[in-house]
């Protein structure tokens with residue numbers, strides 16, 4: 265539903281003839297005046313103190329939460345279009361939240377108008393096309409619960425509770441990616457409300473938007489629905505091995521051997537180096553997408569001295585629980601360093617840096633410093649999809665994913681700076697080993713908000729800016745936080 269719209273004014277009366285409002289919205293409206301207008305157009309709006317408001321601004325990480333002036337819960341694409349139209353004319357800061365797992369404050373939180381996608385809860389599986397249609401307010405667990413009992417799966421999050429929307433629009437690292445690619449490579453369609461209010465079904469035939477939405481996060485409109493390919497899913501062999509820091513040499517030898525030699529796309533090892541309780545602790549989750557792994561594949565890992573953990577064959581739903589973060593806390597950041605090979609000496613450097621960074625923040629409220637890696641030597645894992653906003657190059661690259669959890673807001677800057685210095689030293693070390701990192705790009709879903717957009721979108725930035733000009737001429741999506749290509 266589109267209405268004639270000048271860039272300067274919008275007559276809200278167009279939307280609700282039955283309760284004609286004669287309010288002419290303009291750029292001098294305060295946020296709370298805009299909230300009142302929204303309350304009379306898409307009604308209701310929610311104010312601080314109400315249960316809906318609390319749910320709408322809530323994030324998995326308290327450090328990603330802000331107190332919005334008001335919140336709205338659109339129920340249809342038309343509602344979404346109305347909200348974009350009003351806030352676009354009033355130039356009101358806003359945020360759109362899928363489920364709220366972002367690690368960056370201001371990305372799906374705001375002090376302006378909070379849009380919560382909580383009514384977009386549709387999940388429907390089409391047995392004929394084997395495609396599942398999923399609303400923007402759904403978590404991956406909810407999708408697994410629908411498709412897993414049918415013997416099907418989607419390439420979604422490796423931990424419980426994560427949202428489909430932000431995860432997919434930013435990339436999507438998943439257990440099946442060596443077989444099927446990033447989550448954004450498993451999308452077959454989007455329903456998006458464009459910043460102009462136009463509702464569009466986007467498929468690979470829509471050259472520019474297809475490219476821009478996959479990796480472009482919230483910069484091209486508000487996606488209300490996703491269509492994903494599904495894949496057959498049987499029982500999976502896994503084990504979570506906990507290893508004391510004392511075994512780091514044997515651990516790194518086994519992990520390096522696996523990462524360098526395993527080219528089996530069904531195999532994954534998620535490896536964590538943690539500085540916790542003033543000591544180095546190691547963990548790896550081994551995953552094989554069949555009831556039994558080939559003989560010998562994980563033998564070196566299973567022989568790491570003092571490792572605890574018992575292999576088992578189970579269903580995907582049960583495995584999801586293994587991704588639950590080991591420690592909880594109120595403030596959190598991710599960081600990313602991308603490299604092109606995980607060699608033994610680089611793993612040694614990661615273990616060292618875990619301790620160096622951990623000790624550097626020992627006097628702060630930090631509870632955990634961690635570096636996580638997950639990509640074995642499947643060189644073509646990024647070759648499963650057509651070109652997309654992210655990653656700008658489909659050559660092999662893989663993440664060293666920094667994490668920190670802490671308690672006091674006053675430590676935010678120091679902890680992020682230390683974690684990023686550790687990541688920078690690891691990148692420099694990889695280069696000193698001869699790695700060419702010139703084509704690598706940082707993964708937006710785990711990059712802190714101070715990451716320059718050039719480091720994410722690289723050579724795609726020019727094209728993205730052009731597409732942005734065409735589909736968001738008034739810069740409506742520039743009123744929300746995130747990695748801005750405005």
Ligand SMILES: Cc1cc2nc3c(=O)[nH]c(=O)nc-3n(C[C@H](O)[C@H](O)[C@H](O)COP(=O)(O)OP(=O)(O)OC[C@H]3O[C@@H](n4cnc5c(N)ncnc54)[C@H](O)[C@@H]3O)c2cc1C
Pocket residue numbers: 324359360361362363364365366367371372381400420421422423426427428429430431432433434435436437438481482483485486487488589709710745746
């Ligand atoms: C415990 C935990 C586990 C994780 N596991 C994984 C993992 O296995 N693999 C992986 O790749 N990442 C993982 N992540 C990172 C994850 O990809 C991001 O946190 C992602 O942002 C989550 O999506 P969301 O919808 O919950 O986020 P939100 O916080 O709701 O949104 C994130 C961004 O997307 C935008 N957005 C949300 N909905 C829409 C929409 N409908 N239209 C347009 N823009 C929208 C928001 O504005 C915001 O900028 C994990 C994070 C956590 C905290």
Ligand SMILES: *[C@@H]1O[C@H](CO)[C@@H](O)[C@H](O)[C@H]1NC(C)=O
Pocket residue numbers: 288289290291292293
């Ligand atoms: C904006 O709207 C307000 C309230 O209706 C009005 O008082 C003001 O004159 C308008 N400003 C402009 C620039 O149109």
Ligand SMILES: *[C@@H]1O[C@H](CO)[C@@H](O)[C@H](O)[C@H]1NC(C)=O
Pocket residue numbers: 329330331
């Ligand atoms: C939000 O408001 C509540 C209640 O007034 C307050 O306790 C909290 O600190 C505020 N949070 C932020 C992030 O400003």
Ligand SMILES: *[C@@H]1O[C@H](CO)[C@@H](O)[C@H](O)[C@H]1NC(C)=O
Pocket residue numbers: 339340383384385386399
């Ligand atoms: C959910 O799906 C039904 C049936 O396809 C459709 O009528 C309805 O509009 C959808 N709701 C949302 C919020 O997308």
Ligand SMILES: *[C@@H]1O[C@H](CO)[C@@H](O)[C@H](O)[C@H]1NC(C)=O
Pocket residue numbers: 412413578579581582
């Ligand atoms: C997964 O296995 C558990 C038992 O471990 C069972 O309760 C559950 O129903 C299974 N789920 C699916 C989708 O097969």
Ligand SMILES: *[C@@H]1O[C@H](CO)[C@@H](O)[C@H](O)[C@H]1NC(C)=O
Pocket residue numbers: 541
């Ligand atoms: C921390 O380490 C101390 C000794 O090094 C140990 O006694 C304690 O149980 C550990 N705490 C946790 C939560 O692991």
Ligand SMILES: *[C@@H]1O[C@H](CO)[C@@H](O)[C@H](O)[C@H]1NC(C)=O
Pocket residue numbers: 508510569570
């Ligand atoms: C490792 O195992 C050996 C023998 O099984 C034991 O003596 C040693 O204490 C263990 N070390 C740790 C750190 O658990």
Ligand SMILES: *[C@@H]1O[C@H](CO)[C@@H](O)[C@H](O)[C@H]1NC(C)=O
Pocket residue numbers: 609610612613616
């Ligand atoms: C890691 O630290 C150990 C002990 O301090 C040192 O001998 C080794 O050279 C370091 N390795 C790397 C790759 O930094």
